[in-house]
Amino acid sequence: xxxxxxxxxxxxxxxxxxxxxxxxxxxxxxCLPGNEVELIQTxxxxxxxxxxxxxxxxxxxxxxxxxxxIEKADE
Amino acid sequence: xxxxxxxxxxxxxxxxxxSVFNALTGLKxxxxxxxxxxxxxKEGVCKLPRGLKAHIxxxxxxxxLNASSLDENVVVELLLNKTDKNYPDVxxxxxxVENLKRNLLLFTQIKDLRIPTVLVINMADLMKRRGIxxxxxxxEEKLNTRIALISTRQNLGIDSxxxxxxxYKSISTDPCLDTSRIDPEYFDNLKQAxxxxxxxxxxxxxxxxxxxxxxxxxxxxxxKFKTKxxxxxxxxxxxxxxxxxxxxxxxxxxGQTIDTTKATGLRARLDRILTHKVWGxxxxxxxxxxIFQAIYDWxxxxxxxxxxxFASLSHWLKTVLPAGIATxxxxxxxxxxxxxxxxxxxxxxxxxxxISVLEESGYMSRVVxxxxxxxxxxxxxxxxxxxLISGTACAIPAVMATRNIENWKERLITILVVPFTTCxxxxxxxxxxxxxxxxxxxxxxxxxxxxxxxxxxxxGFGSAVFSxxxxxxxxxxxxxxxFVIEMPNYKIPLFRxxxxxxxxxxxxxxxxxxxxxxxxxxxxxxxxxTGIGRQFNNADYIVRMEVAGENLSxxxxxxxxxxxxxxxxxxxxxxxxxxxVIQPLGYDWKIGIAIICSFAAREVFVGTLATxxxxxxxxxxxxxxxxxxxxxxxxxxxxxxxxxxxxxLLFYAFAMQCMSTLAIVKKETNSWLWPMAQLVxxxxxxxxxxxxxxxxxx
Numbered sequence: 120x121x122x123x124x125x126x127x128x129x130x131x132x133x134x135x136x137x138x139x140x141x142x143x144x145x146x147x148x149x150c151l152p153g154n155e156v157e158l159i160q161t162x163x164x165x166x167x168x169x170x171x172x173x174x175x176x177x178x179x180x181x182x183x184x185x186x187x188x189i190e191k192a193d194e
Numbered sequence: 195x196x197x198x199x200x201x202x203x204x205x206x207x208x209x210x211x212x213s214v215f216n217a218l219t220g221l222k223x224x225x226x227x228x229x230x231x232x233x234x235x236k237e238g239v240c241k242l243p244r245g246l247k248a249h250i251x252x253x254x255x256x257x258x259l260n261a262s263s264l265d266e267n268v269v270v271e272l273l274l275n276k277t278d279k280n281y282p283d284v285x286x287x288x289x290x291v292e293n294l295k296r297n298l299l300l301f302t303q304i305k306d307l308r309i310p311t312v313l314v315i316n317m318a319d320l321m322k323r324r325g326i327x328x329x330x331x332x333x334e335e336k337l338n339t340r341i342a343l344i345s346t347r348q349n350l351g352i353d354s355x356x357x358x359x360x361x362y363k364s365i366s367t368d369p370c371l372d373t374s375r376i377d378p379e380y381f382d383n384l385k386q387a388x389x390x391x392x393x394x395x396x397x398x399x400x401x402x403x404x405x406x407x408x409x410x411x412x413x414x415x416x417x418k419f420k421t422k423x424x425x426x427x428x429x430x431x432x433x434x435x436x437x438x439x440x441x442x443x444x445x446x447x448x449g450q451t452i453d454t455t456k457a458t459g460l461r462a463r464l465d466r467i468l469t470h471k472v473w474g475x476x477x478x479x480x481x482x483x484x485i486f487q488a489i490y491d492w493x494x495x496x497x498x499x500x501x502x503x504f505a506s507l508s509h510w511l512k513t514v515l516p517a518g519i520a521t522x523x524x525x526x527x528x529x530x531x532x533x534x535x536x537x538x539x540x541x542x543x544x545x546x547x548x549i550s551v552l553e554e555s556g557y558m559s560r561v562v563x564x565x566x567x568x569x570x571x572x573x574x575x576x577x578x579x580x581x582l583i584s585g586t587a588c589a590i591p592a593v594m595a596t597r598n599i600e601n602w603k604e605r606l607i608t609i610l611v612v613p614f615t616t617c618x619x620x621x622x623x624x625x626x627x628x629x630x631x632x633x634x635x636x637x638x639x640x641x642x643x644x645x646x647x648x649x650x651x652x653x654g655f656g657s658a659v660f661s662x663x664x665x666x667x668x669x670x671x672x673x674x675x676x677f678v679i680e681m682p683n684y685k686i687p688l689f690r691x692x693x694x695x696x697x698x699x700x701x702x703x704x705x706x707x708x709x710x711x712x713x714x715x716x717x718x719x720x721x722x723x724t725g726i727g728r729q730f731n732n733a734d735y736i737v738r739m740e741v742a743g744e745n746l747s748x749x750x751x752x753x754x755x756x757x758x759x760x761x762x763x764x765x766x767x768x769x770x771x772x773x774x775v776i777q778p779l780g781y782d783w784k785i786g787i788a789i790i791c792s793f794a795a796r797e798v799f800v801g802t803l804a805t806x807x808x809x810x811x812x813x814x815x816x817x818x819x820x821x822x823x824x825x826x827x828x829x830x831x832x833x834x835x836x837x838x839x840x841x842x843l844l845f846y847a848f849a850m851q852c853m854s855t856l857a858i859v860k861k862e863t864n865s866w867l868w869p870m871a872q873l874v875x876x877x878x879x880x881x882x883x884x885x886x887x888x889x890x891x892x
Contacts, residue, residue: 137432139425142600142676146435147258147299159462160469160563167566167576169469169681175296176681178563178576183676 122156122170123185130157131189133172138186145183149173156189198247200280201240201359204269204304205288206297207255208556208682210316212236213346213691214288215252218356225698233268234594242360251280257296259303259398260431264597270402273307274395284310284362286355291317291326292683294450298337298442299435305339306369306394310362312340314355319345325453333449338366347688371441373397376433380422401427464684468560478561485548486648487640493540500540501818504533523719530804531715532708538797541625542618543700545587550695552583554687562679572659573666575599575677578608582658585615586651587699589855592617593862600678603671607662609862610872613855614658614848616651619796623846624650626800629818631839653847714791714798715805721765722806729762760806779845779881780838780888782826789845796851837891841884849880 125131136150150156154173161168166181205211215223219238228235236252253272254265261267272278273285285304289297294315305311313333321327334341340358344351373394374381384396400422422430467473508525515521552558558580566576577599585592592612599605616624624647632646640648729736737755746754760766761783768790769783776786784806792799807820824833834842850856856869863869 137429139428140676142262142678143260143428143431143435144257144262144678146432147260147296148678148680149296149439151432151436151439160465162469162564162567163471164567167563167677169465169563173295174293176683178559178566178677178679178681180566180677183678 120189120191121185122158122168122187122189123165123181125156125158125168125189127158127161130155130171130192132156132192133187134190135188136186141183141186145172145177145179148175148177150187155192156187198249199283199359199362201248201250202272202280202282202285203250203252203288204285204300205255205314206257206290206293206300208680209255209288209290209293209297210346211255211288212252213688214286214314214316214344214355215250216690216694217346217349217352218248218250221694223694223698228268233265233597240356242356244360246360248359251282256300258300261402262600270398273304273309274398282309284312284359284365286312286314286359288314288316291315291321291328292324295439295442295446298445299438301337302370302438302441305337305367306371306373308367308369308392310365310367312342312355312358312362312365313337314342314344316344316346318343318350319348327451327453329449333445336445336449337370338368340365369394371434371438373434376430376437380430401431461683465560465681468557469563474560474564478564481552482651483648485545486651487644488544488548491641491644493544496540497537500537501533504529504536507533519723522723523716527715527719527805528712531712531718531801533801533804536704536708538618538622538625539700539704541621542587543696545618546696546699547692549584549587550692551687554685554691556682556684558583559679559681563681566677569659572663573604573607573669574611574659574662575601575604575608577677577679578604578662581608581612582615582655585612585617585658586654587618589613589615589617589852590858591699593855593858596862600676603666603669606671606863606868607665607669609859610665610868611658611662613850613852613872613876614654614661616654616847617796617852619852620650620654620846622797622800623792624843626818626821627834627839627842630821630834631836650843650847657848710795710798715801718765718787718791718802718805721768722760722763725759725763725766727762730759733759733762765806778889779884780826780835780841780892782824782833784824785833785842793851793853795853796846799846837888840891841888844887845880845884847880848876848883850876 120131122131133150133152133154133156135152136146141150149172151173156173157171159169159171159176167178168181168184169176169178170184203211203215215236215238218240223236223238226235226237227233233254238250238252240248240250242248253269256266256269259270259273261270272280273282275281287297287301287304289301301311301313315328328343330341330343340361342351342355342358344355346352374385381393381397385393388396468477508529511525511529512521515524552561561579561583562576564576565579569576569578578596581592581595584595589612592615593609596605596608596612599608628643628646632643635642637645725731733755737758738751741751741754761770765787766783769787772786772790773783776789781789784803787806788799788802791802803821807824821834822832825831826833826835826838850873856873859869859872860866
């Protein structure tokens with residue numbers, strides 16, 4: 120699954136973020152394998168997504184979120 | 195002169211870097227541009243203990259040395275160029291205690307450049323509340339540097355920071371990370387090709403290709419050495435980032451403890467409302483409404499005061515100074531001209547106050563988040579909202595604020611449509627005309643006049659968005675949509691920062707506009723008080739002959755003479771010449787002159803009318819009253835009536851009348867095509883709309 124599949128309040132562990140289309144800036148903010156990502160809020164039409172990635176609070180568009188592979192975190 | 199050292203302040207956005215800069219330099223700041231760019235360069239001087247002086251330069255905020263915008267590129271260029279006169283003797287990295295992990299990424303990169311690097315951990319006042327504790331001596335040892343734990347909010351730790359900067363020579367310049375570990379083979383080749391160069395610097399220059407790609411290569415002949423594709427470079431950068439985080443994690447694991455039970459939910463609670471699908475938008479709208487009501491209602495008291503003060507000043511000057519051309523120039527040209535601009539200081543200050551509070555508090559990022567999807571439908575980005583909102587202050591900083599829009603097409607469209615938003619230079623024109631033609635009275639507690647102003651703001655915003663929609667369809671530029679925005683924690687804005695912003699911006703507006711207005715009012719005065727031909731030179735005689743049978747008082751005759759003279763002065767002749775073009779819009783030649791003069795800058799309109807109307811007239815009257823008395827020579831109704839007033843308002847809403855904006859657009863787009871397109875399109879639209887509306891309402 121990907122970050123775009125998360126529901127509000129859910130979180131997961133990043134497994135892969137190596138797509139060329141993911142901007143380096145996002146990686147620098149902590150979007151790297153092994154880090155936790157939580158979906159805090161979505162704007163209308165589910166886009167953009169407001170995330171907490173490893174302590175960094177960022178908003179990204181749905182299209183990019185769908186490129187970040189995750190594993191659902193244990194409850 | 196005592197010895198001076200260069201200190202560069204570097205840090206992520208939202209870390210309070212500017213607060214640190216303000217705390218170190220106070221009001222001794224200078225803002226200019228980096229050569230060849232419009233990126234703000236902020237410099238200041240700070241006295242260190244024992245007589246050493248530090249020249250402090252506040253570099254644009256950046257997340258890393260992998261530049262993805264013009265602003266960030268400035269940082270990289272400076273740090274890679276040892277011969278630059280601003281090349282830092284010591285780098286001060288400002289970080290925020292809550293985001294230490296991410297902030298340290300930039301720290302490790304700067305340190306790897308082998309510049310003495312001081313680490314500032316700001317917002318220390320939040321530590322207790324967030325349950326964060328730091329082992330500073332251990333962190334200093336692991337990061338191999340000196341750390342200043344400070345709080346600009348409570349003014350703590352600034353002195354110890356100065357002390358550390360003073361002793362910068364004792365800071366180790368050993369790097370944090372051996373970059374070659376990310377691809378030993380590649381870096382070995384590099385080393386062989388450039389034995390005398392620093393490997394990390396080489397790597398930075400090479401890898402900029404994958405990002406911004408504007409690195410100048412004057413110092414390094416690197417073209418021949420390029421064995422990696424963009425995709426491979428990106429992969430290596432990713433690897434480098436992971437390695438850096440591994441290092442940072444290992445440091446923080448021992449140096450930082452966070453008691454998560456103490457984390458307060460204020461941010462979450464605020465976000466739940468402020469970014470809510472319905473309430474978020476409602477609140478945003480209410481905030482905008484409040485701002486406009488404030489600009490209109492609260493600012494009227496000081497404005498009326500300034501207006502009256504300048505009128506009395508003119509009158510007073512005439513009574514105390516000896517009569518003559520110099521006195522007239524002063525009392526009828528310069529003073530009313532300047533009064534016409536200074537009167538708007540209260541409103542402009544209010545506007546900048548609100549914008550800087552919204553920015554400082556962290557709310558602006560929420561607006562970007564809320565608006566992105568909506569704006570994208572029109573070919574814009576959520577980040578276009580910030581330029582469009584700052585456009586209500588001035589299009590110039592707004593055009594510059596588009597720089598953090600990652601996508602070129604979205605950025606270009608934003609630049610092109612920003613001048614539609616109601617900038618503060620339009621305010622003088624709007625306010626005076628609204629006061630003349632819109633009746634007083636209230637609707638649901640809001641005055642009609644405030645609502646009219648609100649409508650004009652919405653109109654400006656609406657036409658910006660609508661033009662963007664058209665441009666999106668017309669412009670054939672491939673777009674790659676990527677969008678990352680940090681949502682900073684909410685903060686109560688620092689009074690000092692807000693104050694400095696308001697003072698600096700208002701000053702820039704007044705002096706910038708003031709210079710043009712002063713020059714124009716002098717030219718106008720000269721043109722209005724000289725003339726050629728019988729009609730001007732013998733005005734006295736001609737008018738007295740005309741009115742001989744009308745039984746007028748001496749005062750009325752004087753006024754007639756003055757206006758007869760003005761009509762046949764040089765400026766009158768020029769205005770008359772263009773009258774046929776603007777008559778269908780409901781304007782006379784005097785308004786025509788004002789429109790021509792305001793092509794330099796919109797606010798000149800009011801100053802010009804003030805100068806024209808005050809030539810030879812009773813000076814104690816305010817500008818507004820004089821305009822009210824004007825009669826349209828053709829129709830006999832007041833010149834500023836509902837139809838012509840609305841027509842003027844709309845003309846100013848659409849027309850591109852600002853040379854500075856055109857200049858900045860040229861600079862930012864690097865082409866004359868775009869500013870010229872703006873000028874032609876907007877002016878044509880303005881003329882057309884004003885024409886239709888006047889003919890319809892008349």
